[in-house]
Amino acid sequence: MATAPQGSTADGGNSVSVQGITKRFPGVVANHDVDITIRGGTVHALIGENGAGKSTLMKILYGVQKPDEGTITVAGQQVSFSSPTDAIKVGIGMVFQHFMLADNLTVLENVVLGAEKLHGIGDKARAEIVRISDAYGFDLDPDDLVERLGVGQRQRVEILKVLFRGAKIIILDEPTAVLVPQEVDALFANLRELRASGHTILFISHKLDEVLAIADDITVMRRGTTVGEADPKTATKLELAELMVGSELPSPETEESTVTDVVLLELSDVSLLDDRGRHLLRDIDLTIHKGEVLGIAGVEGNGQAELVETIMAMRKGTGTVRLAGNDIAKANTRERRELGIGFVPEDRHRHGLLLDAPLWENRVLGHQTREPNITGPLINRRDARKDTQRIIDAYDVRTPSMDTHARALSGGNQQKLIVGREMSGDPVLLIAAHPTRGVDVGAQAAIWDHIKRARREGLAVLLISADLDELIGLSDRIEVILRGRLVGEFDPRTVTPQDLGSAMTGGQDAETKDETTSTSNGEGAAS
Amino acid sequence: MMPKLVSGVLAPVMALLAAIVITSGVVVFVGASPVDFWEVMLSWPSNRNVLTVLNQASMIFLSGTAAAIGFRMNLFNIGVEGQYRVASYVAAVFAGGAFLPGALNIVASIVLAMLAGAAWAAIPAVLKVTRGVSEVISTIMLNAIAVFLTGYLLSNYGEKAADTRRTTPLEDSTMLGGFKLFEDKDGAVWTLSLLAVVVGFLFWFIINRTRFGFDLRATGMNESAAVASGVSVKRMVVTAMMLSGAVAGLIWLPNLFAETASGNYFSSSVFQSGLGFTGIAVALLGRNNPVGIALGSLLFAFLGVQSTQLEFAGVDVSNDVVLVTQGVIVLTIVIAYEVVGRWRAAADQRAVRAALDANANKQEVAA
Known part of the structure; x- marks a missing residue:
């Protein structure tokens, strides 16, 4: 080496x-x-x-x-x-x-x-x-x-x-x-x-x-x-x-399929425009079933972040979004979270944590309308702290105490806390954007295990990752996103990184003019 | 780990020392004796002045709290000054009109003052969420507009008194006696100074113990994370700004309703302006937390009152030199908190590492 x-x-x-x-x-x-x-x-x-x-x-x-x-x-x-x-x-x-x-x-x-x-x-x-x-x-x-x-x-x-x-x-x-x-x-x-x-x-x-x-x-x-x-x-x-x-890295092998035929999340004709009227997302149709992990592959900057933020209602797109059969197009971010959408954001410092707040307050974040964190309009400190301890133990968050500020923890431990938090309160859908980016190998394996276990219990997962091994290993189905459109669906059991890479760059194997699109194959995953 | 108490006290102490040194320098520079200066400044005030310090401190505290509500979510309400001016005018008009009997009149005036302050603060809030106008700019401009607006209303609808115009003075039945801690001639702690205590407690409780307070703090600490957690930032901006304005509306009321105050009406000479800006400084000084703001208010009120003694004691310095002291305290406290904050963060990290080294075997590796 x-x-x-x-x-x-x-x-x-x-x-x-x-x-x-x-x-x-x-x-x-x-x-x-x-x-x-x-x-x-x-x-x-x-x-x-x-x-x-x-x-x-x-x-x-x-x-x-x-x-x-x-x-x-x-x-x-x-x-x-x-x-x-x-x-x-x-x-x-x-x-x-x-x-x-x-x-x-x-x-x-x-x-x-x-x-x-x-x-x-x-x-x-x-x-x-x-x-x-x-x-x-x-x-x-x-x-x-x-x-x-x-x-x-x-x-x-x-x-x-x-x-x-x-x-x-x-x-x-x-x-x-x-x-x-x-x-x-x-x-x-x-x-x-x-x-x-x-x-x-x-x-x-x-x-x-x-x-x-x-x-x-x-x-x-x-x-x-x-x-x-x-x-x-x-x-x-x-x-x-x-x-x-890194194809020789410990690969997150999925066990047998737990996909059910109950559709949990259904997007149809979802589009999102930027200020200048260009399409960030165009006519997205996708479904995720209970117990299914849907992986989204794509070169970064092709609409993954926008897709996630649209599903979380952090951006206002058009089209219909149905969760467990109910139209949630009008629901705001908080209401969608209350309906059971867990969200592991791509950038945990920007979207996932209050770095200068203690861990137990970070446990409350995103769940500040739900038990055990509150009683009526008041924050229930005792129960929130108790539940934080549960997450710290169950997810092996290494910290001296729950009063430590989130900033002091390592990236892996911050991420384990976020995953633990988002898995709390029985979510029906987990949106995981790059869940193991920037975390150590140990935490990565732990996070994979948690996702797999939740999937066995019927959780639907939307997984966005730049790590093709992670995508192939965890997903039941992979969709490729390119310039805001879904351009192809693959079966992770048979797909090769080369196939994916080719789809991610628009089927070209050689040079492309578009600099946001890398040249070929595995490189696509890398950018 | 550095004990929390030490780090909390260290920064203000550093700032005070720096302020003493720099003020002394200014005093020497203008040719007076710093020893005489500090002797006067740090002497125990007369009974009358003790009461003045308490009354001033309570108004400054209300102002500091109003500013702190905004600061807690990174909303810079520089408009406390204009909000309490408008609110004070509205309350004085209503209370002077004596539409309601005694105590009811007082309660209604208080509510009205809060509503007026909130309404004046709602203007920049709405401009911000609908048009993206920085609240700093719009509140500063609204401060100026508030001066002209109240001046206009006074001169057109005010009652003539000598060479000035004022709102109708309050009837005796709507005035409050206050707490006479010393002899009658020394005056009293104004009754509505108690508003500071009530507001201080509510501020602490709402910020730290309620869901709303959590949302507000989360928005202040990390707006994008708050959005991802489901906070509607626009609604929070409007709510926090209006709350800030409502508290600002209370600032001058202790004075307005006090029997022992110099005037129970609103006029350009009786109305005490400038408290809104002092409040901003005190909110900074007190780190936007109620205990800190209380201590800061007492300190600023004390310095302000003591400086009026300089002239009588024959120290040849303008009492405005105390503004230098106050300014230096605010400047240095910002720096001192930053320095102490870094020490604490480093200490925290060492603690985490130590705790992990103690029980853990392999630690992270990352990208």
Whole structure:
């Protein structure tokens, strides 16, 4: 799994080696035991799905964040950064995905901004910019206003900024996300020039075609750690996708079907428009039966969140929604919850918790009109606390007490509390959006078990997940959502990740123009 | 873990110390002696002034509570000032009209004041939920409108008295004697100052013990989570704003109905303006909780009353220097609470880790 530490100076001055990096944030371990060795003068690709820990690692490399454990070695010297300035000093530069340029300034002004000491702000700086631009084929005029530049040119300004500051090691965060294919080709040509002149490039991406086209080495991250390396000359996209999504992870095998023929949730012709009148959801028809888990697969941003929020009445869609045969189109969020819809939101910090409130108050949240939390118009503290203890015990929420603020818990424990809460009060339907995202392996298995058990007892579940293994393992049926429509139904017993990936990206296996849609197969799951 | 009490007291103490240092600096800067200054400021007030402090504190407390109701759900009702002005005018007109006998007149005026305050506060609330207008802007503008509106009504419908206009003074039967803690000449604690106690208790109870209070706090802590939990935020905005306005309506009533107060009518000289802004500061100081607001009100009332003694004691500083003290307290308290809050969060996390390390074996790994 880990890279054997190599002599990091073997390939010249610009090698980087990261060993045993661990970074914890309150409630979550973003990186653990990350080992990467980047040879000098190469393009090294770092791939992994969203949330795999790539960004945290980059920030550590660029001095934005300090690792809790582990070492960084640059050109054979162990270094420790307390700010990006330190990283720049040893020759590391970073190009962020979102450009940090002042539109109303010229290329020259943008480049020298904050680096005035290097070459001044006059002719010397201009000469240096022209020199760099010529050397790597950037084709930039120092006196052009940035607001007149295209996206590709702006990106080159960003790279130029980094080179101007003397960077020999350049980190590029998803550089192709904003580019059209021709611009990607141009970028790659620039990168090859840079490599030829001895620069080291760390290329972060989840677009496998591009990675295979440009990289000399590939490192794959998943769930906060490096899980493998691949040689782009021999690796296939499928292999990389598997490494990224992790098909060898403990898979949530469902037992025999418990699907009944009682329809519990029925959506017909549900549509949702945004402010500008575009369809976020279009003519959605779906049914979930008692005891059935319906999985929704899709590249993120294709309407999953909107579908969930429409069912929860957090957004007002059109069409009919029936719960256990009753039309609930007019019911608001609270009434729908009271009818027995449990909701595990996608973003637990935004939608699921009061971070600065104690756990027992978080137990009340979303159930503040139901026993045991209330008696009449009053909060029943005693019974609410008693029930919180029940959830803490039954769902193995690790906390010193129920008076601890939710913020202090780890992501996995926060999520177990939410799942426990939403399973309380005998729900008939559970909407689980990415229920195991960002939680540890132990909590993941526990949450899967709870969902499976509830399903046996007749719960209907709408499961949204980016983890295809989770979808295939838990679902009785899988629907694929693409640009706000349901575009295909699959049987998880026979479907392969390739079939799903193909449906998720609209049946294309190669490049697509739409950047929200990833290129192919397993990658779809990853974005 | 840091004891809760320590962390609760630490921030105000830090803020007070900073305020003392900075105020002393200002006093030195204007050429007076800080020793003399503090000697006057920190002396025990006369009996008469003790009563003034209590009466002022109760009005400030009502104002602070009105502001805190909004703050608890991140609703910045800067319009307490205008709400209690309008409400005070309405109550004074009604009470002066003596439509009802004695006590009934008082009760009806109180209810009317609350309704008027709520109605004035409903305007920004409705603008916010239907048009997305920031309540900060609209309440500030409504404060100005309230001044002009009451001024207009007074000068057109008010009763002439000397060179000014006022509402009809209250009849003796609708005035309240108050609690004379000392000799008669010292005055009294106004009867309706008790409203502060009642409102304080209700505020605590509703916020902490009722479903409505839970919804309100949840909306303040995390609006999107409150929405997901089924709270109708629009309805909460309107309700909380109107409650805030209703409480604001009470602010000046202790004065209006007090026999011992300087005037039992509404006029530009008798009406005490500015309490609405003091209330905002005190709500910040007291972290929007009733005990904190009570202590803050007493402190602000005390500083305000004591500063009037500076002149008599011959300390050569304007008594407005106390505004500097009050301002510095509010500024530093915000910073101090933030600092202490971070310490507490870190301490909490250490406690969680310690508790888990003690009994747990393997812990999380995450994305």
